[in-house]
Structures are given as C-alpha cells and as structure tokens.
Amino acid sequence: MLKNYFKTAIRSLQKNKGFSVLNICGLAIGIACAGLIFLWVENEWQHDSVHKKRDHVYAIRVNQDYDAGVFTHWSTPGLLAPAIRSDVPGIVSTCRKSEGTMAKLFTVGDKPVYANGSFAEPSFFSMFSFKFLQGNPKDPFNQPYSLIITESARKKFFGNENNVMGKTVRMDKKQDYVIAGVITDPPLNSSLQFGWIAPFEIYYRENKYLHEWGNFGL
Numbered sequence: 001m002l003k004n005y006f007k008t009a010i011r012s013l014q015k016n017k018g019f020s021v022l023n024i025c026g027l028a029i030g031i032a033c034a035g036l037i038f039l040w041v042e043n044e045w046q047h048d049s050v051h052k053k054r055d056h057v058y059a060i061r062v063n064q065d066y067d068a069g070v071f072t073h074w075s076t077p078g079l080l081a082p083a084i085r086s087d088v089p090g091i092v093s094t095c096r097k098s099e100g101t102m103a104k105l106f107t108v109g110d111k112p113v114y115a116n117g118s119f120a121e122p123s124f125f126s127m128f129s130f131k132f133l134q135g136n137p138k139d140p141f142n143q144p145y146s147l148i149i150t151e152s153a154r155k156k157f158f159g160n161e162n163n164v165m166g167k168t169v170r171m172d173k174k175q176d177y178v179i180a181g182v183i184t185d186p187p188l189n190s191s192l193q194f195g196w197i198a199p200f201e202i203y204y205r206e207n208k209y210l211h212e213w214g215n216f217g218l
Contacts (some may be wrong), residue, residue, distance in 0.1 A: 047189050051129045056092075059191075060084075062216070075099055076218050078210030081121075095123040096218050098203050101194050107170040108157045115153050117196030119203035128192065134165050135181020141199045146180035147171075153195040154182050171198075 048054050060080065063072050081094040097120035106113045125137045125148075133151065140148055147169065149157065158164050167179045177198065186193050209215040 043189060048191055050187050050190055051127075053127060053129070057127055075216040077213050077216055078204060078207075078218055079213055080218075093123045093127055095121050095127050096200055096204075097121070097124060098200070099217055104171050104196075105173065106157065107173060113156055115149075115156060115195040117153075117194045117198065119198045119200045121200040124197060130183045130186065133182045133184060134163070135183075137181075140181055140197075142180055143178050144199070145175060145177045145202070146199060147177040148181040148183060148197040149179060150183055150185045150195050152185050156195075 051057065059074070060076050061072055061074055062076055063070050078096065081096045084091055085094050098118045101116040101118055103114050103116050106115055122140050125132075125140050135148065136142070140146065149164075154162075154164055157169060158167065164179050164182060168176050169179070170176050204210055207217065210217055
C-alpha cells in the first residue's frame with residue numbers, strides 16, 4: 001500500500017513539474033526561515049545568560065535634552081554611582097567602568113601586544129559571573145597596579161605558559177602591571193567583551209574631569 005502511495009505521488013510530481021517545484025521550494029524556504037527565526041530568538045533569549053544575577057543588574061542610561069530633541073546614551077558622570085549607593089534605597093552594589101573598551105599596548109618582555117579592555121571597580125567580578133581560572137574573585141585587585149586577563153589574552157601575552165600569576169606586563173610603555181587573575185573568555189552573547197580589566201581607581205585618578213557632575217565618560 002505504501003509503495004502505491006509513493007508511485008502516485010511521483011507520477012503527480014512528474015505531471016505537474018512547475019507546480020511541484022514551486023511547492024517544494026516554497027516549503028524548503030519556509031522551513032529554513034522558521035529555523036533561522038528560532039535560532040535568532042534562542043540567541044536573544046540567552047543574551048547575557050552567563051550572568052547569574054542578570055535579573056537584578058541594571059545598566060544606567062541618560063536622557064539629555066538638546067534643541068533637536070532628547071538623546072539617550074550610555075555615558076554617565078563619575079559621581080553617579082556613589083550617589084546612587086547613598087541615596088537610592090535597595091541598591092546592593094554599583095560598578096563603574098570606563099566606557100566601552102580601549103586598545104592598549106602591552107609589552108611582555110621584548111614582545112609588544114595590543115589588547116582591548118576596560119578599567120572597572122572590584123564589584124565587577126561579584127556582579128557579573130566570569131569564572132576565575134587563576135586568582136581570587138573576592139580580592140581581584142590585590143595590588144594597586146593589578147591586571148585581570150582573559151584566557152585568550154593569556155595566550156596572546158605568554159603563549160603556552162599556563163601559570164602566569166605574579167608576572168609583569170607594561171602598559172603603554174609607562175606602567176608595570178602584575179597579573180592578578182585569569183578568567184574565561186566572555187561568551188559571544190555577553191554584552192561585556194574585553195581582554196583585560198584593570199583597577200578603576202587608576203583611571204579615575206588620571207581623569208580628573210570624571211570628578212565633576214557635568215562631565216560624562218563612564
């Protein structure tokens with residue numbers, strides 16, 4: 001019986017070739033589009049899923065009025081986080097970090113290496129779930145000039161050498177930083193992408209404009 005069904009279907013396709021091709025192609029395109037939409041929705045749903053506290057973490061955005069209208073952006077004043085902690089009830093923690101990522105030249109021995117990263121407060125590692133392979137997440141910056149690097153940055157800096165704790169690299173040919181931790185690479189669906197994290201206090205100290213309410217940059 002099943003064999004007869006196949007024969008009938010094949011004959012029908014052969015008699016109406018043009019119509020059959022359109023139907024088959026339409027069905028194939030429909031299935032492919034549905035699959036792509038499903039994958040896109042799944043990726044969006046899992047965005048930042050690596051962070052266990054993601055339902056309790058909020059990014060501050062700022063509305064500013066101009067003659068052309070209201071513009072919303074991510075850049076905030078350096079004094080905002082301390083004010084939120086002291087004045088807004090229910091805030092457990094805040095984290096300030098330099099805006100976006102910045103490319104820095106690191107010198108490892110005689111080898112120059114460029115890597116993108118940010119300056120951030122220590123709370124960065126308690127608010128976001130980046131796994132430490134080396135170092136202590138509860139005390140990430142155990143020295144004034146500490147540096148937390150990702151696994152990819154470790155390979156870029158030190159090749160196949162695994163234990164890099166305490167090793168020194170020089171940033172922009174000015175200041176030596178001590179490797180205080182190695183963490184897993186941020187997944188592709190994480191909003192935060194970086195190769196290194198350095199103490200925010202260094203950045204805050206070097207950029208005096210961040211100490212005033214009228215200036216933005218974090």
